[in-house]
Amino acid sequence: MWLSSVKSGKVTDLEQHENDTSSFKKYKCLTISEKQKVIESVEEGERKVDVAKAFEISLSSLSTILKNKEKIFSSSSSRVRKRASKGNFPRLEQCLVSWMRQCRGQNIPMGSSLLKEKAKAFANELGIEFSASERWLTNFKKRNRIVFKKMCGESSGVDINVCSKWQNSLSDLIKEYEPRNIFNTDETGLFFKCLPEKTFTFKKEKCHGGKHSKERLTILLAVNMDSSEKITPLVIGKSEKPRCFKGINSFPTKYAQTRRYG
Numbered sequence: 001m002w003l004s005s006v007k008s009g010k011v012t013d014l015e016q017h018e019n020d021t022s023s024f025k026k027y028k029c030l031t032i033s034e035k036q037k038v039i040e041s042v043e044e045g046e047r048k049v050d051v052a053k054a055f056e057i058s059l060s061s062l063s064t065i066l067k068n069k070e071k072i073f074s075s076s077s078s079r080v081r082k083r084a085s086k087g088n089f090p091r092l093e094q095c096l097v098s099w100m101r102q103c104r105g106q107n108i109p110m111g112s113s114l115l116k117e118k119a120k121a122f123a124n125e126l127g128i129e130f131s132a133s134e135r136w137l138t139n140f141k142k143r144n145r146i147v148f149k150k151m152c153g154e155s156s157g158v159d160i161n162v163c164s165k166w167q168n169s170l171s172d173l174i175k176e177y178e179p180r181n182i183f184n185t186d187e188t189g190l191f192f193k194c195l196p197e198k199t200f201t202f203k204k205e206k207c208h209g210g211k212h213s214k215e216r217l218t219i220l221l222a223v224n225m226d227s228s229e230k231i232t233p234l235v236i237g238k239s240e241k242p243r244c245f246k247g248i249n250s251f252p253t254k255y256a257q258t259r260r261y262g
Contacts (some may be wrong), residue, residue, distance in 0.1 A: 028055065028056040028057055030055060030057065030065075032072060034055065035065050035072050036072060036073065037055075038051060038055055038057075038062065038065050039065060039066060039069050039072065039073075041054070042062075042066060048062055087139070087140070087143055089123070089128060089130060091126060091128075092119060092122050092123055092126060092128055092130065093140060093143070093144070095122045095126075096115070096118060096119050096122060096140070097144055099118060099122075100115075100146075108195070109195050112137060115132075115137060115140075116132035116137060117132075119132045119136075119140075120132050179224070179225035179226040180224050180225070180226050180228050180229065181224070182224060182225040183222055183223065183224045183225070183229075183231075184222065184223060184224075184225070185220065185221065185222035185231075186220075186221060186222075187218055187219065187220045187221070188218075188219050188221065189216045189217070189218060189219075190216060190217045190218075190219055191214075191215070191216045192215065192216070192217060193215045217235055217236065217237050218235070218236040218237075218258075219233055219234070219235050219236070219253075220233065220234040220236070221233050232252075232253060232254055233253045233254070234253065234254045234255075234256060235253045235254065235255045235256075236255075236256050236257070236258055237255065237256075237257065237258065238257070238258050239257065240257045
């Protein structure tokens, strides 16, 4: 066939490739990732001859790679899974991941401290000598594709025009007063039963939060401009005499019922 092709002046792509590569004594040995690229190139429509030239392999090697396509991709993914799941305490991590999934199913947020304490608790139950170090936590998150996300929340901003107006007029209002006689006061809400807004969760998993508690205390804070006088904070709550105050003779703040200052 080769002689007849030469005599007729016609050389096929297959023959031309074999002729071009006949001078190679050794073909390139491809890695798994390179073999995957070879398969992808052929599937994308590139000519087999061009792919073989680009990767410096023979057409017979290319055919072998294409025949073993499923094996090449499956062996690669199994290696990734094996490497990702490797750890010194597989049973402990299995328990911790299951517990995390249960918590996320109930929209319970969790942070680093909680994960470490729970890991220590599992280690104690399993009879494992274990130190929940930062390095272990970092590797645990990588192995199990765990990320830290914000669950929910709405951002709101103050009107810029209002801020600019007050900045321009404030200097005129306070210019006749000494810094020690200028006080700034503001109230803030303490949602003492509110859970964190961020949590560890699994990658590509929708991150929802549960219903937030509305119970709160209002705290009034005041301080003068040179910080020489800080007014004792005023805490305002619903109950006149909360049960948690029973037996307490001194308190670091002032307390009042809401209806008196509502």
